[in-house]
Amino acid sequence: MTGSTGNSRTRVVVAGGGFAGVWAVRRLARDKNLDIILVDRNNYHTFLPLLYQVAAAELEPGQIAYPLRAIFRKYPNVHFVIGDVRSIDMKNKVLHTDGPHIPFDKLVVAMGSFTAFYGVPGADKHCFRLKNLEQAITLRNHIVSCFEQATHERNPDRKDRILTYTVVGGGPTGVEYAGALAELIRQPLTKDFPTLNTGQARVVLLEAGDGLLAGFPDHLRRYAFERLTHMGVDVRLNAKVTAVTPDSVELEGSSPLRTETVVWTAGVQGHALAGQMGLPTGRGGRVPVLPTLQVEGHPDVFVAGDMALPQGDSPAPLIAPNAIQQGALAADNIRAALAGRPLRAFRYRDKGSMATIGRAAAVVRMGKEHTATGFVAWVMWLFIHLLYLVGFRNRLFVLFTWAWDYIFFERAARIIIPRGPIEDDDAP
Amino acid sequence: MTGSTGNSRTRVVVAGGGFAGVWAVRRLARDKNLDIILVDRNNYHTFLPLLYQVAAAELEPGQIAYPLRAIFRKYPNVHFVIGDVRSIDMKNKVLHTDGPHIPFDKLVVAMGSFTAFYGVPGADKHCFRLKNLEQAITLRNHIVSCFEQATHERNPDRKDRILTYTVVGGGPTGVEYAGALAELIRQPLTKDFPTLNTGQARVVLLEAGDGLLAGFPDHLRRYAFERLTHMGVDVRLNAKVTAVTPDSVELEGSSPLRTETVVWTAGVQGHALAGQMGLPTGRGGRVPVLPTLQVEGHPDVFVAGDMALPQGDSPAPLIAPNAIQQGALAADNIRAALAGRPLRAFRYRDKGSMATIGRAAAVVRMGKEHTATGFVAWVMWLFIHLLYLVGFRNRLFVLFTWAWDYIFFERAARIIIPRGPIEDDDAP
Known part of the structure; x- marks a missing residue:
């Protein structure tokens, strides 16, 4: 070549x-x-709009990844190189x-x-990211492992820090992940950890601005705030992160937040x-x-x-x-x-934007004027995401997973996926 | 505690x-x-009889793993510790x-x-294992990566070694994995790699004894041999491995086999x-x-x-x-x-044994006398494995996956699952 x-x-x-x-x-x-x-x-395309669901143990990694070779199999003039x-x-x-x-x-x-961490000290080193499949798997393993750790942690302060999950950034990714995490904790993890007081677990969403989902119409922004708050997410507006340490987030003008899990969705x-x-x-x-x-x-x-x-x-x-x-x-x-034809200039055609907020709720803006919230918006969100999800098989699987979760408040993907070097584990 | x-x-x-x-x-x-x-x-139970299907990119890891906490959720007197x-x-x-x-x-x-490697020099260091989920994922990533490598390998000897997959051990695991691998190569990988001469890829099964599936009735052993050979697997009986190197398997009394992939299923x-x-x-x-x-x-x-x-x-x-x-x-x-009651002595109740050989074929022995081969045996194998597969949801998923593969000769799980340290990948 x-x-x-x-x-x-x-x-x-x-x-x-x-x-x-x-x-x-x-x-x-x-x-x-x-x-x-x-x-x-990688040898696969990642459907990034659903990445947060992998990180929330809602979907399996394979459900949002599709082999690139398979996508272009029918085109003999397309070749793939890893x-x-x-x-x-x-x-x-x-x-x-x-x-x-x-x-x-x-x-x-x-x-x-x-x-992008914008130079916030410690953020690069101590924050979880949510930009690719590896990071989503790492984060999900960490979340479930925290619960396992908390079951035998006897220092109440440490236990509190382990069970405090912090999301930085109130854009669509932060809002969606905070909502999914709150539901993961409230439903399947609470069932799995009967001896743990899972009421102690909480999700904190930090947003530097004065509202969530900047750029969305105002009433959608308010809806997102109310809905997340109703779900038990501790949403803090005007919260500017000044530093991240292994066990805290430092905030401008208020006392530090004690937490061992910080997910940074605040910039790219x-x-x-x-x-x-x-x-x-x-x-x-x-x-x-x-x-x-x-x-x-x-x-x-x-x-x-x-x-x-x-x-x-x-x-x-x-x-x-x-x-x-x-x-x-x-x-x-x-x-x-x-x-030899003339080239066209790029102009973004804004068809709208959307974000889902936990189970069966979303905010949707279509074009300049139309908006929707709640269940109707969620069904629209579901439909559009399935439509774009590459691969017919994946679509069926994902639909099945969602339907199941919707009915049973359940998560399939709660296993801590094995990682790291293998061969030595097995050596007697 | x-x-x-x-x-x-x-x-x-x-x-x-x-x-x-x-x-x-x-x-x-x-x-x-x-x-x-x-x-x-681990926080999950692994259904080991189907592990080889994860390693053959047939099933997703999550489909054969089920959270231990979920299995025992209904028993308040059972506690789990990771x-x-x-x-x-x-x-x-x-x-x-x-x-x-x-x-x-x-x-x-x-x-x-x-x-168990029985002291064969180099085996411990250079062989893939197939005893837990980590190992199955490692092996599957390796197999698909070999195909990617082969597409731009220009040294014909090296290409040949990359595309030679060797399985050591003709017991049920070796037979099942060799069959699944042959089908993975012949169908989905051949479709995915149109520019590669996938006819060059081959599966070699090495068995030290004079027949496959020791302990099975003779006609089932012969059936397994014929069926695998028919599928294109190079089955070599009386092939005693004396050493394994990074690019070969040395055999007693014959020239070395040039291969970069050796899966050891020959002992525990x-x-x-x-x-x-x-x-x-x-x-x-x-x-x-x-x-x-x-x-x-x-x-x-x-x-x-x-x-x-x-x-x-x-x-x-x-x-x-x-x-x-x-x-x-x-x-x-x-x-x-x-x-204060008397204890009972263990006595193994031999209900039979079975092994699947590629798509829609298997060998089954029930009790001392009854045997079956071919499609009927495969359906029995399918039924019994689904029956024991823990978790209703997993059963449905696995059934769906198998049905799909049976109809479309397809594999879902062909993505190379991300592994290894994450945070640094992302640092600009």
Whole structure:
């Protein structure tokens, strides 16, 4: 795969198998004259909008992950390469991975984002993240392990800290995770740990601003606050985190919160590769691109999804619909450029936004004007997420899991998933 | 939990949540005057007879694991403690774990077995094991990763080694895993890797004896051999492994087999703790016990399952039914001892044995005389395994997965499950 592309067909390389990358490949694949190579460090696409449910022991990891090879199996012109992207040789047009070096004619860089801690001391070291499947599994193992630990912890202060789960950030991810966690504790864990006073367990949601779900219509923001509070979540507005230690969160103007579990959902920044590529990086570590999603001075290189910061457009939220639209446009513009047609400028089509709040409740905004809350909103949320969840089989499984949980207040995925080195465990 | 048990109720501690431990707890729990404490290093029971299907990317780990707390939720007198058993203080009757120290009145030790390599050089270091969920996940990740590697391996010898999967041991586990692996390669992986010549991939099954499935009736053994051969498995009888290196298996009297994947299913030995307990260890590292399953000189300590070597009985196979029967008898004998009734001697009731061979075929022996092969045997195998699979929800999921695979020749669980340290992956 090294060496020049050297044949008459055009090779498009897509780095990243998230929403932007998968939608770019889907569009590109329709052109039978293109050879498309998709590169990702994992062999699966992760349905990130449901990641929080894996971290809340609601879904199994396999239910929100789908093999990339299987997604593109029906396209003979799509090839998959597993590998960590290391750098991009813009001059010679080669993508370097820890495995093969892949020459390209056109490139779409769509490697997503990282958690941003904004320099809060200790946050990087002590917080759990919720940006990929590994992190979700780690967090879920930790939550259930805390309950196991608490059963034989006799120091009441320590026990209190173990059972205090803190979520930083009142955006959709923070709201959804706090709600899911409150239900996990109130229902299945309470049943599983009869000797533990699970009333002692609590979920604290810290938001620096004066309301949850910034950007949503006001009455939806109030609904989310009321609903979470009703579910027993300790929602604290205007709570600015100044530091995180192994056993506390320090807050501006109030006493520290004693907790051993801090989940940071308060910010994202562009993938670190942007800097290493020798590309300019703008606000939030993202790559400023032309309205066509091309990198200035490198018309064969496109950036899409969370990494991209298109100029001239009002900033779009870093959510799946934005990534999908950018991935699709990058693909369209590549095909336009190859055909000598003019390229289009990116403009985010805001179809709305939504967040679920625990069991059978959600807030939904459609277009500029329509909103919904409660059960109706939750059914809409469910429908739209199932619609986009890649893979028919996964959809059925997920639906079955949800239906079960809805009826029985149960969680399937409560096992602490084995991790770490294996071979030595077994040595007698 | 440290200190004397100190109340009037009798405390029975069960170490190990496998078949023997779970069945012992179930029997003990019926006696409302007993407090039962189950200790395991994992918070779930693993349905080991289907472990090979996790390793063959057929089932998700969660489908064969069930939370121990959920199993015993309805028994208020059963308590679960997560912990690694470190040692047993026989004199003061305390079980030491890496967490709490647990005093007991009666103890059932049922911690299962390890892979035995019989001193074959390199085997311990270079072979994959198939005895617990971690190992199955590691193996499955490795198998799928090999295919990914092979797509960009240009050295033909190396590619050949990467695509040669070797299973050592022609017992039920070896036969079942070789069959499942052959089908994984022939169907879903071939579809997923269109550019790879998957015909190059092969499964080699090495058996030291002159036939597969020792102990099964002869015509079932021949059927298994023919069926696996028909499926493309390279079955080699009288193949004695003399050494394992990172890229080969050395065989007595023939040239080495070039392979980078060696799965060792050829032997088991008792859990290492037996020696550390200061107990006598007999053949295969197992603990010689009286016919009542008591340790000689320690009438309050019972050993059940793979760890136990009951005297006076012809040796029973180390399979689930044996563990279940021993766990139940240990429980019955504890209750008999507490009531002053005489204890019963263990006698293995051989209801039969079975092994599945790929898709829709199996061999089954019932009692001494009845046998079945092919599809009928496979349906029986399916039915019996579902019957014993703990947890109604898991049963439905597994049935759905199997039905799907049967119809579509598909595997769901083909993602390479994320493992290893997380936090640093994300640091920009």
